[in-house]
Amino acid sequence: EAQVTQNPRYLITVTGKKLTVTCSQNMNHEYMSWYRQDPGLGLRQIYYSMNVEVTDKGDVPEGYKVSRKEKRNFPLILESPSPNQTSLYFCASSLKAWGANTGELFFGEGSRLTVL
Amino acid sequence: SQKIEQNSEALNIQEGKTATLTCNYTNYSPAYLQWYRQDPGRGPVFLLLIRENEKEKRKERLKVTFDTTLKQSLFHITASQPADSATYLCALYTNAGKSTFGDGTTLTVKP
Numbered sequence: 001e002a003q004v005t006q007n008p009r010y011l012i013t014v015t016g017k018k019l020t021v022t023c024s025q026n027m028n029h030e031y032m033s034w035y036r037q038d039p040g041l042g043l044r045q046i047y048y049s050m051n052v053e054v055t056d057k058g059d060v061p062e063g064y065k066v067s068r069k070e071k072r073n074f075p076l077i078l079e080s081p082s083p084n085q086t087s088l089y090f091c092a093s094s095l096k097a098w099g100a101n102t103g104e105l106f107f108g109e110g111s112r113l114t115v116l
Numbered sequence: 117s118q119k120i121e122q123n124s125e126a127l128n129i130q131e132g133k134t135a136t137l138t139c140n141y142t143n144y145s146p147a148y149l150q151w152y153r154q155d156p157g158r159g160p161v162f163l164l165l166i167r168e169n170e171k172e173k174r175k176e177r178l179k180v181t182f183d184t185t186l187k188q189s190l191f192h193i194t195a196s197q198p199a200d201s202a203t204y205l206c207a208l209y210t211n212a213g214k215s216t217f218g219d220g221t222t223l224t225v226k227p
Contacts, residue, residue: 004159031213042120043160043205043217050213058214090159103148103209107159 002027006091006108013081014116021076021111023091031094032074033058033105034066036087043090049074081115088112119143120208122218129196130226137191137221139206144216146208149182151191154203154220163204164191196225 004025013019025032033048035058045058049068063085065077074093078085089112092105123138139149148167152160166173166182166189173180179192193200203220 033213033215035217040219042219043207045215045217048213048215056213059216092159103150103165104162105150105152105160105207105215107161109159110157 002106004091004093004106004108006089006111008111009109010112012114012116015082016080019078019081019113021078021089021091021113023074023076023108024072025074025093025106026072027093027095027106028071029093029106030071030096032068033092033094034064034074034076035090035092036060036085037090037110038087046076046089078113081113083115086113086115120206120216120218122204122206122221124221125219126222126224128224128226131197133196135193135196135200135223135225137204137206137223139189139191139218141187141208144187144208146184148209149180149189150207150209151178151180151189152205152207152217154205156203160205193223196223198225198227201225 007022030051034046035043037043044060047066049055090110091108094105119142121140129135150165151163154160164180166180177194181190201224203222205220207217209215
């Protein structure tokens with residue numbers, strides 16, 4: 001089954017304790033992206049990756065890191081989480097970012113993170 | 117700064133009527149626009165895409181229009197059903213890779 005898988009789905013952590021949210025897709029997609037969703041602010045793009053070893057900042061990259069060493073995986077790293085990073089996080093992928101197809105994004109089920 | 121606004125947080129309509137959702141944007145020159153559906157606790161699901169050179173797109177009971185002069189997209193669901201109740205998001209794409217989503221409009225279709 002074609003899917004984007006995020007882990008963990010739920011996490012409660014404390015300020016400063018490094019964590020990684022994993023994202024994996026099995027559709028051989030070139031493009032992957034991370035978003036956070038907060039009430040009243042909608043979905044905001046954190047980082048995106050056009051292909052392996054190519055990443056770029058979205059609108060709210062502060063406090064986050066990403067890497068794209070393999071095509072299927074795009075982990076989101078919070079080196080020193082703070083309470084303002086409490087949010088619902090979504091990973092998404094698309095065949096390509098531009099042109100060749102619709103750019104349809106396939107989303108994971110979300111990871112709800114609480115930082116105390 | 118770039119901004120997307122969806123007409124209202126909530127829209128309530130009667131079953132069988134047409135739901136019309138609005139997406140307005142400023143300081144953008146998008147190449148294409150997408151609409152997604154999001155159910156509570158789930159990730160968004162792609163519905164339709166419309167490009168800047170297209171005026172209208174249809175898919176079954178769904179219709180999207182795109183007016184780059186007004187900087188507006190309208191999303192219509194005809195013959196609405198209670199199962200259409202969800203939050204609908206519009207998203208704009210400009211430079212390759214960067215996307216911006218609206219806050220969403222929550223549609224409730226009452227039987």
